[in-house]
Amino acid sequence: MGKTTGFIEISRKEREYESVPSRLKHYREFIKPIAPDEISDQGARCMDCGIPYCHQGCPVNNLIPEWNDLVYKKDWFRALEILHSTNNFPEFTGRICPAPCEASCTLNLTDNPVTIKNIECSIVDMGWKEGWIVPQKPKKLTGKKVAVIGSGPSGLACAQQLARAGHIVTVYEKSQRIGGLLRIGIPDFKMEKKLIDQRIKQMEDEGVTFKANVFINENKQIEQLKNKYDAIAICTGAEIPRDLNIENRNLKGIHFAMEFLSQQNDRVAGKIIKQSEEILAKGKNVLVIGGGDTGSDCVGTSNRQGAKSVKQLELLSEPPKKENKLLTWPNWPMKLRTSSSHEEGCNREWSVLSKSFIGSEGRVKGLKGVGIEWTKSSNGSLKMNEIKNSEFELEADLVLLAMGFLHTSHNGIVESLDLNLDKRGNIEANESLFETSSRKIFAAGDARRGQSLVVWAIKEGRDCASSINNFLLK
Ligand SMILES: Cc1cc2nc3c(=O)[nH]c(=O)nc-3n(C[C@H](O)[C@H](O)[C@H](O)COP(=O)(O)OP(=O)(O)OC[C@H]3O[C@@H](n4cnc5c(N)ncnc54)[C@H](O)[C@@H]3O)c2cc1C
Numbered sequence: 001m002g003k004t005t006g007f008i009e010i011s012r013k014e015r016e017y018e019s020v021p022s023r024l025k026h027y028r029e030f031i032k033p034i035a036p037d038e039i040s041d042q043g044a045r046c047m048d049c050g051i052p053y054c055h056q057g058c059p060v061n062n063l064i065p066e067w068n069d070l071v072y073k074k075d076w077f078r079a080l081e082i083l084h085s086t087n088n089f090p091e092f093t094g095r096i097c098p099a100p101c102e103a104s105c106t107l108n109l110t111d112n113p114v115t116i117k118n119i120e121c122s123i124v125d126m127g128w129k130e131g132w133i134v135p136q137k138p139k140k141l142t143g144k145k146v147a148v149i150g151s152g153p154s155g156l157a158c159a160q161q162l163a164r165a166g167h168i169v170t171v172y173e174k175s176q177r178i179g180g181l182l183r184i185g186i187p188d189f190k191m192e193k194k195l196i197d198q199r200i201k202q203m204e205d206e207g208v209t210f211k212a213n214v215f216i217n218e219n220k221q222i223e224q225l226k227n228k229y230d231a232i233a234i235c236t237g238a239e240i241p242r243d244l245n246i247e248n249r250n251l252k253g254i255h256f257a258m259e260f261l262s263q264q265n266d267r268v269a270g271k272i273i274k275q276s277e278e279i280l281a282k283g284k285n286v287l288v289i290g291g292g293d294t295g296s297d298c299v300g301t302s303n304r305q306g307a308k309s310v311k312q313l314e315l316l317s318e319p320p321k322k323e324n325k326l327l328t329w330p331n332w333p334m335k336l337r338t339s340s341s342h343e344e345g346c347n348r349e350w351s352v353l354s355k356s357f358i359g360s361e362g363r364v365k366g367l368k369g370v371g372i373e374w375t376k377s378s379n380g381s382l383k384m385n386e387i388k389n390s391e392f393e394l395e396a397d398l399v400l401l402a403m404g405f406l407h408t409s410h411n412g413i414v415e416s417l418d419l420n421l422d423k424r425g426n427i428e429a430n431e432s433l434f435e436t437s438s439r440k441i442f443a444a445g446d447a448r449r450g451q452s453l454v455v456w457a458i459k460e461g462r463d464c465a466s467s468i469n470n471f472l473l474k
C-alpha cells in the first residue's frame with residue numbers, strides 16, 4: 001500500500017462526460033480522460049485490504065491493489081504488465097465493464113469506492129500510447145492446431161492465449177468484421193472500434209489467423225474442421241433474441257434491438273445501408289421494450305439519430321435508488337442505474353406489461369399495455385398481477401425489442417455435433433474443463449454461460465484456452 005492515509009485525504013474523482021448537446025452530435029466516445037498525475041492520486045486511495053473483496057468482484061480476478069499501488073508510485077509499465085497477466089483486453093473492460101469490482105471495494109461501504117475501472121483504462125491507454133503493447137510471440141510452436149469459432153471477446157481471449165502457448169490458431173467468424181458484439185452490438189459512443197483493430201493486429205503478429213465471412217454451419221464443413229484441427233472452441237455467443245409474441249407483432253417498424261444497433265455500427269464504419277433496409281429513429285416516437293443494457297444502447301442511438309421522443313418500458317418493478325449496503329455489500333446490488341444514454345433523454349416506465357401493438361396500413365403506430373404489480377407467493381416466487389383499470393395506449397412509430405437473449409443458435413454446429421444443452425439451452429460444458437459432450441470440442445463465453453458481460457467472456461476464453469492447452473499437451 002503506497003499511501004496509508006490516501007483514502008482519508010483524497011476524494012474519489014470520476015471521469016467527466018462531454019455535455020449532452022455536444023455528444024449527441026456524434027458517435028465517438030465522449031468520456032474525458034483524467035491526467036496521469038490525478039490517476040496516481042486515485043490509486044493512492046486503495047487501502048490494500050487484507051481481504052481484497054474487489055478480487056472477488058472482478059470476474060477476471062484482476063490484481064487490483066497491486067496495480068493501484070504501482071500507479072500511485074508512477075510505475076505505469078509494471079502496472080500494465082500485472083494488468084495484462086489477468087486480462088487480455090483491459091481497454092475493453094476499462095470502458096464498458098459495469099465494474100462489479102467497485103461495488104465490492106471496501107470504500108464502497110461509504111459510497112466512495114476506488115475508481116478501479118478508470119485506473120484500469122488509464123493504465124492500458126497509456127500502454128498503447130507509449131508503444132509498450134507489442135506482440136508476445138511464443139518461444140516455440142507445439143504443432144497442434146486449434147479452430148476457434150466466433151470472434152467476440154471470448155473467442156479473441158481464447159485464441160490469444162492459445163497462440164501465446166505455441167499452438168496454431170485459426171478464428172472463424174461469420175460476420176464481415178472481427179469482434180463479435182464488441183463490433184456489431186456495442187455502440188461506438190461506448191467503445192470505438194479502432195481499439196479492436198489494434199488488438200487484431202497484435203494477435204495476427206502473434207500468429208493468429210482470422211477468417212471472416214465464414215459461417216460454420218454445414219455438417220460437411222464441421223466434419224472437415226474436426227478432421228483438420230486437434231481441438232475446436234465454440235465461442236458463438238448467445239444470439240437468439242427473446243421475442244414478444246403479442247397481437248400485431250408482424251407490423252412494420254417493430255425490430256429486434258440488434259437489427260437497429262448493428263446497422264448503426266455499420267454506418268459508423270462507413271458501410272452504405274440500402275435505403276429500403278434502413279431502420280432509423282429520426283423524427284419518430286421510439287419505444288424500447290426491455291430495461292437492460294441493450295435497451296439503453298437503443299436509447300443512446302435513437303437520440304443521436306434525432307428521435308422525436310424515446311420511451312423505455314420494463315416489466316419488472318423500479319429498483320431502489322440506493323441499496324442497503326449491510327445486506328448487499330460486497331455483492332453486486334440491485335439498484336436503479338441511470339446510464340449516460342438515459343441522461344441524454346428518455347422516459348422510463350417500470351411494472352408495465354405489453355398487451356398488443358396498434359397498427360395502421362401495416363405499420364406500427366402504438367402499443368396497448370397494462371400496469372402490473374409483483375407479489376410474493378407462498379413458496380417465495382414472484383407473481384405478476386395486472387392492476388385493474390390501468391390499461392394505457394402509447395404512440396410509437398419505431399419499436400425496438402431489447403428483452404435479452406435466450407441462448408446460442410441450436411442449428412448448425414450444435415445440431416451437427418449433437419451437443420448436450422443445459423436447462424436454459426446453453427451448450428453444456430463445466431466451468432473447469434469447458435469440454436462439451438463431444439470429444440475435443442470446447443465451448444466458452446455467452447454460448448456456454450448464456451447472455452452475460454464482456455469481462456465474463458474474456459474470463460471464459462482464457463480458462464477455456466488453459467483447458468484446451470492441457471488437453472493438447474496430455
Ligand atoms: C447491445 C449490447 C450491448 C452490450 N453492452 C455491454 C456492455 O456495455 N458491457 C458488457 O460487459 N457487456 C455488454 N454486452 C454483453 C457482451 O457484449 C457479451 O456478453 C459478449 O460480447 C459475449 O462475448 P462472446 O465472445 O461470448 O460472444 P459474442 O460477442 O456474441 O461473439 C460471438 C461471435 O460468434 C460469431 N458466430 C456465431 N455463430 C457462428 C458460426 N456458426 N460461424 C462463425 N461465426 C459465428 C458471431 O457472429 C459473433 O461475432 C452487450 C451486449 C449487447 C447485445
Ligand code: SF4
Pocket residue numbers: 057058059060061062064093094097098099100101102116117120455
Ligand atoms: S474488469 Fe471490470 S470488474 Fe474487473 S477490475 Fe476492470 S472494471 Fe473492475
